Amino acid sequence: MRILHFLPGSTFAFALALSAACPPAEQSATPDCATYCATVTARCTESMAQYESEAACNEYCTGNAITWGVGTTADAAGNTLGCRQYHAGAAGNDEHCLHAGPTGGGVCGSYCDVYCDAAMANCADGNALYGDRDACIAACAAMPTNGDVNASGGDSVQCRVYHLGAAKTDPAGHCAHGSQSGGDVCGTWCQVYCDIMDVNCPNEYSGAAACDTACGAFAEDGQIGDASGDTVQCRIFHAGVANNDDHCNHASADSTADTCSGGGSGVTCADYCATVSDNCTGGSLQYATEQACLEFCNSNPLNWGTGTVDDTDVNTLGCRIYHAGAANNDDHCDHAGPTGGGACGSYCDVYCAAMSCYCPAEYANTAACTTACTAFPATGDVNDADGNTVQCRIYHAGFAKTDASHCDHADEDSATGTCL
Numbered sequence: 001m002r003i004l005h006f007l008p009g010s011t012f013a014f015a016l017a018l019s020a021a022c023p024p025a026e027q028s029a030t031p032d033c034a035t036y037c038a039t040v041t042a043r044c045t046e047s048m049a050q051y052e053s054e055a056a057c058n059e060y061c062t063g064n065a066i067t068w069g070v071g072t073t074a075d076a077a078g079n080t081l082g083c084r085q086y087h088a089g090a091a092g093n094d095e096h097c098l099h100a101g102p103t104g105g106g107v108c109g110s111y112c113d114v115y116c117d118a119a120m121a122n123c124a125d126g127n128a129l130y131g132d133r134d135a136c137i138a139a140c141a142a143m144p145t146n147g148d149v150n151a152s153g154g155d156s157v158q159c160r161v162y163h164l165g166a167a168k169t170d171p172a173g174h175c176a177h178g179s180q181s182g183g184d185v186c187g188t189w190c191q192v193y194c195d196i197m198d199v200n201c202p203n204e205y206s207g208a209a210a211c212d213t214a215c216g217a218f219a220e221d222g223q224i225g226d227a228s229g230d231t232v233q234c235r236i237f238h239a240g241v242a243n244n245d246d247h248c249n250h251a252s253a254d255s256t257a258d259t260c261s262g263g264g265s266g267v268t269c270a271d272y273c274a275t276v277s278d279n280c281t282g283g284s285l286q287y288a289t290e291q292a293c294l295e296f297c298n299s300n301p302l303n304w305g306t307g308t309v310d311d312t313d314v315n316t317l318g319c320r321i322y323h324a325g326a327a328n329n330d331d332h333c334d335h336a337g338p339t340g341g342g343a344c345g346s347y348c349d350v351y352c353a354a355m356s357c358y359c360p361a362e363y364a365n366t367a368a369c370t371t372a373c374t375a376f377p378a379t380g381d382v383n384d385a386d387g388n389t390v391q392c393r394i395y396h397a398g399f400a401k402t403d404a405s406h407c408d409h410a411d412e413d414s415a416t417g418t419c420l
Contacts, residue, residue, distance in 0.1 A: 029072075029073065030070075030072070030073070031070060031071060031072065031073050031080070031081040031082040031084075031085040032081075032085075033057075033058055033061035033062050033081070034058065035085060036057070036061060036081060036084060036085040036088055036100075037051070037054050037057035037058045037061055038054060039085065039088040039089055039091075039100075040057060040084070040088035040091070040097070040100045040101070041053065041054040041057055043088060043089075043091040043092060043093070043096075043097070044088070044091050044093060044096075044097035044100065044101075045093060046093070047093075048091075048093045048094070048097040048098075049097075050097060050098075050100060050101035050102065050149055050150075051101075060102065060165070061081065063168065063169075064168075065102075065118075065122075065165035065166070065168045066102060066114060066117065066118035066122075066161060066164060066165045066168075067117045067118055067121040067122070068080055068081050068084070068109075068117075069081070069082075070082060071083055073085050073086055073089075074086065075108075076107075077107055077108065077109075078108060078109060079104055079108060079109025079113050079114050079117055080108065080109075083099070083104070083107070083108035083109075084099070084100045084101070084104065084108050085100075087099035087100040087105075087107070087108065088100035098149065101149045102114075102149060102150065102161065102162075102165065103149060103157070103158055103161050106145065111140070111143075111145050111157045111158075111161075112136075112137050112140035112141065112143075112157070114161055115136070115140050115143070115157055115160060115161055115164065116130075116133055116136040116137055116140060118161060118164035118165060118167075118168075118178070119136050119164055119178060120133055120136060121168075122164050122165075122167040122168045122171060122175070122178075123164065123167055123171055123175035123178065124171075127167070127171040127172060127175040128328045128329075128330075129175060129178065129179045129180070130328070131278070131279055131280070131281050131282075131284070131327075131328050131329040132281055132282060132329070135278065135281070138241070139180040139240050139241075140157060140180075141199075142180075142195070142196045142199040142200055142240065143155075143156065143157040143160065143180070143195075144156045144157065144195055145157050145158070147159050150162050152185075153185060153186065153187075154186065154187060155182055155186055155187025155188075155191045155192050155195050156186065156187075159177075159182070159185075159186035159187070160177070160178045160179075160182065160186050161178075163175075163177035163178040163185070163186065164178040176224055179224055180192075180196070180236070180240045181224050181233065181236045181237075181240075183224065184220075189215070189218075189220055189232045189233070189236070190211075190212055190215035190216065190218075190232065192236060193211070193215050193218075193232055193235055193236050193239060193251075194208055194211040194212055194215060196236065196239040196240055197211055197239050197248075197251065198211070200239055200240070200242040200243060200244065200247075200248070201239060201242050201244060201247075201248035201251060201252070202244070203244070203248075204248055204251070204252050204253075214253040215232060215235075215253075217253075218230070218231060218232035218235060218253075219231045219232065220232050220233070222234055224237075225237055225325065225326070225328075226325055227271065227275040227321065227324060227325030228260065228271065228309040228321060228322075228325060229260065229309070230255070230260060231260065234250075234255075234260035235250070235251045235252075235255070235260045236251075237251075237325075238250035238251035238260065238274075239251040241274070241278050246270055246274065247274060250271065250274075267306050267307060267308060267309060267316075267317050267318045267321060269293075269294055269297035269298050269317070270294070271321060272293070272297055272317060272320055272321045272324060272336075273287070273290050273293035273294045273297060274290060275321065275324040275325055275327075275336075276293060276320070276324040276327070276333070276336045276337070277289070277290040277293060279324055279325070279327040279328060279329070279332075279333070279336075280324070280327050280329060280332075280333035280336065280337075281329060282329060283329070284327070284329040284330070284333035284334075285333075286333060286334075286336060286337035286338065286382055287337075296338065296398075297317065299401065299402075301354065301358075301397075301398035301399065301400075301401040301402075302338060302350055302353065302354045302394065302397065302398045303353045303354050303356075303357045303358075304316055304317050304320070304350075304353075305317070305318075306318060307319055309321050309322055309325075310322070311344070312343070313343055313344065313345075314344065314345055314349075315340055315344055315345025315349045315350050315353055316344065316345075319335075319340070319343070319344035319345070320335070320336045320337070320340070320344050321336075323335035323336040323341075323343065323344065324336035334382065337382045338350075338382060338383065338394065338395075338398065339382055339390075339391055339394050341382075342378065347373070347376075347378050347390045347391075347394070348369075348370050348373035348374060348390070350394055351369070351373050351376075351390055351393055351394050351397060351410075352366050352369040352370055352373060354394065354397035354398060354400070354401075354410075355369055355397050355400075355407075355410065355411075356369065357401070358397065358400040358401045358404070358407070359397065359400050359404070359406075359407035359410060359411065361407075362407055362410075362411045362412070363412075372412040373390060373393075376388070376389060376390040376393060377389050377390065378390050378391070380392055383395055385418070386418050386419065387419065388414075388419055388420045389419065392409075392414075392418070392419035393409075393410045393411075393414070393419050394410075395410075396409035396410035396418065396419065397410040
């Protein structure tokens with residue numbers, strides 16, 4: 001018989017080896033908050049604690065503050081309670097604790113999966129942060145991931161996830177802090193601006209110190225999501241949607257495109273089309289592509305005025321830029337579109353401005369055009385090419401700039417029957 005001999009202290013070493021190979025704690029078949037919280041608070045303590053107490057965990061979990069899925073206890077990845085319960089069972093004050101915590105630690109859902117699930121669910125309607133999930137994921141990609149779990153300050157995705165959890169019951173108070181800009185809570189304005197610029201526009205500054213110095217001169221009196229105005233908020237907006245492209249010019253210190261600087265009006269087709277394309281997608285889309293928008297805007301077939309970015313209710317490019325900046329796949333998109341949506345000029349203002357230029361023979365004067373227009377239904381959609389609506393007639397009035405045959409489509413009786 002072979003006899004094993006252990007040197008002094010080797011029994012302890014053997015025990016450690018055995019404990020390192022222990023399987024995860026036994027799990028119930030279906031994940032539940034009680035089991036999860038009992039396990040994660042027992043196995044993740046002190047510096048690896050994920051919650052203040054088991055009771056705090058249960059309150060957070062049962063409220064499903066950041067909208068985890070349920071999943072199963074076999075989940076080793078994915079933004080589910082099951083995945084967190086699995087890692088809680090495997091934890092021993094190690095990295096499994098991070099995976100078992102609220103943010104998922106980049107394993108139970110990527111940080112951006114967790115962030116965007118919460119952002120889209122908890123910040124909606126007037127508190128919405130993004131037009132769609134793709135925009136959210138793109139914004140999240142530039143967020144630092146070096147924060148602590150449950151951090152309530154500092155420029156990190158962890159801080160934003162914390163505030164998005166709190167936004168479930170208080171969206172007005174926390175959604176801004178969960179935004180890409182951090183709302184001056186998850187990082188100062190300049191920390192966020194410079195962190196985003198480093199990722200999306202790395203060639204604009206020689207280093208972090210140069211960026212921070214430049215940012216110190218930016219006004220901080222803008223609104224989150226502003227697409228124009230000489231403020232840090234405007235620059236954060238453009239830095240956030242940049243990809244080493246023209247948005248970097250908008251976001252730079254001197255804002256060479258005059259979008260976020262005092263050197264110009266910010267009324268440019270480039271700014272308008274970038275903004276309306278970012279903020280109006282899916283069912284709120286105003287142009288097929290950003291390039292299509294640029295071609296339309298630069299040719300100005302509807303004879304918009306230029307205006308300023310402070311315009312809110314007149315038929316100008318400036319008014320459309322204002323509403324594009326305020327848009328989030330909502331009514332502002334219609335206002336920012338070609339027809340003005342009844343806000344950037346009335347429908348009849350837009351229609352008659354185009355007709356007076358490109359189809360002058362159709363009406364004796366603007367008053368006659370306006371009188372006729374008031375009878376047109378306004379029930380169409382932007383870019384409708386047929387149907388008895390003012391939108392259809394605006395569509396053809398725009399084409400009349402280069403093809404006069406569209407005047408017959410656009411006029412009162414739509415002689416060709418196109419808009420009847």
